[in-house]
Amino acid sequence: QSVLTQPPSVSGAPGQRVTISCTGSSSNIGAGYDVHWYQQLPGTAPKLLIYGNSNRPSGVPDRFSGSKSGTSASLAITGLQAEDEADYYCQSYDSSLSAVLFGGGTKLTVL
């Protein structure tokens, strides 16, 4: 059971908007540690999608956005495309555990 909680799956039709939540606690997200998001396409290594809660690395489409509030964070994907079908992971740091944390991952299905 991950310390950061994500829904196991989300789905949406092409062109729609979906959001993926990431819920932590007062020793990680709530303590002020940034949340980062990774996209993992089937059979490949994870790729940084959002860093520092809401920043996109060069090359990541602006259809992807991130936000953070309190002990939670969210990833939003607008204008869904078939190529967005992947697993998405949130990541933060926990001061009590002195450990990097990952959410359990969310599988996005584009209908």
Place this chain on the structure above:
Amino acid sequence: QVQLVQSGAEVKKPGASVKVSCKASGYTFTGYFIHWVRQAPGQGLEWMGGINPTSGGTNYAQNFQGRVTMTRDTSISTAYMELSRLRSDDTAVYYCARGDVVSIDYWGQGTLVTVSS
């Protein structure tokens, strides 16, 4: 461009050890932390720990304390992760990744370690 190139797939017997390497290029090796993350078949990402390439200081996840050793050779910009007393549930893809103490930006391609008798 930043690259992390890992060693090839391994097959090990239960009780054995495995050592995976991660060669960095395209940036100053001592400027960034190296993390190790594993992913069992069909499962999520699990952080194992990390190493500061400058000092050699390490931070291991509680689940791996006593079984994992992370080292580096700055002369060849390479980090290593050794896992001992392997069990069947250690079968996974092992990733090295670059970042700071609390986050990750670039990932290696992964190394499949299969533990089977």
